[in-house]
Amino acid sequence: MECLRNDVKFSVIIPVYNGKEYLFECIESVIKQTYTNFELIIIDDGSTDGAGEICDHFADLDERIKVIHQTNKGLISARKTGLDNANGEYVIFVDADDWIEKNELEIIARYLNGNNVDMIEFGFWKYYKDDLVDERVCDLKCGQYIGTDIWNAILHCIYNKPCFALPISYSLCCKAIKSDIIKDILHKIDMRITIGEDAIITFALLHEINDMLVIHESLYHYRVNCNSMIHGEKNDKNYSLFREQLIKLHDFYQESNDIEYMNYISLQQACWQDGNNIIRNFIIPTIHDKKVVLFGKGVFSNNLQRVCNSEGIEINAIIDSEDVYRIRKLNFDIVFIAITISGVVDKAINILIENGVSKNKIKYITFDMLG
Numbered sequence: 001m002e003c004l005r006n007d008v009k010f011s012v013i014i015p016v017y018n019g020k021e022y023l024f025e026c027i028e029s030v031i032k033q034t035y036t037n038f039e040l041i042i043i044d045d046g047s048t049d050g051a052g053e054i055c056d057h058f059a060d061l062d063e064r065i066k067v068i069h070q071t072n073k074g075l076i077s078a079r080k081t082g083l084d085n086a087n088g089e090y091v092i093f094v095d096a097d098d099w100i101e102k103n104e105l106e107i108i109a110r111y112l113n114g115n116n117v118d119m120i121e122f123g124f125w126k127y128y129k130d131d132l133v134d135e136r137v138c139d140l141k142c143g144q145y146i147g148t149d150i151w152n153a154i155l156h157c158i159y160n161k162p163c164f165a166l167p168i169s170y171s172l173c174c175k176a177i178k179s180d181i182i183k184d185i186l187h188k189i190d191m192r193i194t195i196g197e198d199a200i201i202t203f204a205l206l207h208e209i210n211d212m213l214v215i216h217e218s219l220y221h222y223r224v225n226c227n228s229m230i231h232g233e234k235n236d237k238n239y240s241l242f243r244e245q246l247i248k249l250h251d252f253y254q255e256s257n258d259i260e261y262m263n264y265i266s267l268q269q270a271c272w273q274d275g276n277n278i279i280r281n282f283i284i285p286t287i288h289d290k291k292v293v294l295f296g297k298g299v300f301s302n303n304l305q306r307v308c309n310s311e312g313i314e315i316n317a318i319i320d321s322e323d324v325y326r327i328r329k330l331n332f333d334i335v336f337i338a339i340t341i342s343g344v345v346d347k348a349i350n351i352l353i354e355n356g357v358s359k360n361k362i363k364y365i366t367f368d369m370l371g
Helices: 020-031 051-061 075-084 104-112 148-158 179-186 197-208 236-255 259-271 277-287 299-311 324-329 342-354
Strands: 010-016 038-045 065-070 090-093 119-128 131-136 143-146 175-178 211-224 292-295 315-319 334-337 362-364
Touching: 010 020, 010 051, 010 075, 010 104, 020 038, 020 051, 038 051, 038 075, 051 065, 065 075, 075 179, 090 104, 090 179, 104 119, 104 211, 143 148, 148 197, 175 179, 179 197, 277 299, 277 334, 292 299, 299 315, 315 324, 324 342, 334 342, 342 362
Parallel strands: 010 038, 010 090, 038 065, 119 211, 292 315, 292 334, 334 362
Antiparallel strands: 090 175, 119 131, 119 175, 143 211
């Protein structure tokens, strides 16, 4: 790693909508950074639980913090507001229920010494109900990718994995991005989108950047929280908005004659023609004509229930770790674990086996299995 570059200024942007439970931890993880040349911009997007007052409290204590209050307009709008007020050379996004390593900015600044890249991609830890379940790093090798090397490396990974999964994280929170680039991109994104925002922005980023540095240090702590600002309501209208944005990207890159990128966006359109494509293609064939019990009561479970209802598949019961004891009295062919995080799935399997469920009756699918 290079020597510390002290002259680079970061703009750290935290959109906040309620969620005061984790807000102290989030903000403190930023203001206690070992690297001090940064500004922290907090956008209170119409919070009603006192989160806005917490933000103001921190701003009174630290002159590097700027708090902007606005009526509730959603995540993309809040991020745009933050970018409009950002003066740093690089932007770091942090979600209000997550936190970052105390030396995240220092590590990035060291890599930027002699590497004036458009974007740095780093790893993250994932937590479920405050339990660490996984660590994720980019599938690409560490190092700098320039020009066509970016897409050559990405496409090589995509075409050698099922479901055409990107080898880097969709999340903007695992990236340090040059301000002028992300500002230009974000102002082209439809503010009404409430699902897949980061995916859309990442697709555009990968086309617009000229170079990218991949590091395998994990610097971000991501808390899976279904009530988070980043988890929009998954209904047909919101899926339609997501697909519309993909089509716009496709048409734009078609005009620029970028065939490889256009083809990838086409693949993504195909995957999102139905927002529940994974459920219909991978899960429904497994549970069709079976007596099914679902383990899990989160967002994925809700989507699975909705698709099952539309397909005429009856769910006998829905349980989780709190009431798993009920499984002993239920009649079923399959227990489907409606969770997609591999570490949590492993725990669920053990819980079910401990409660008398035969392992051959337990079915599941994780995003790792898909790509």
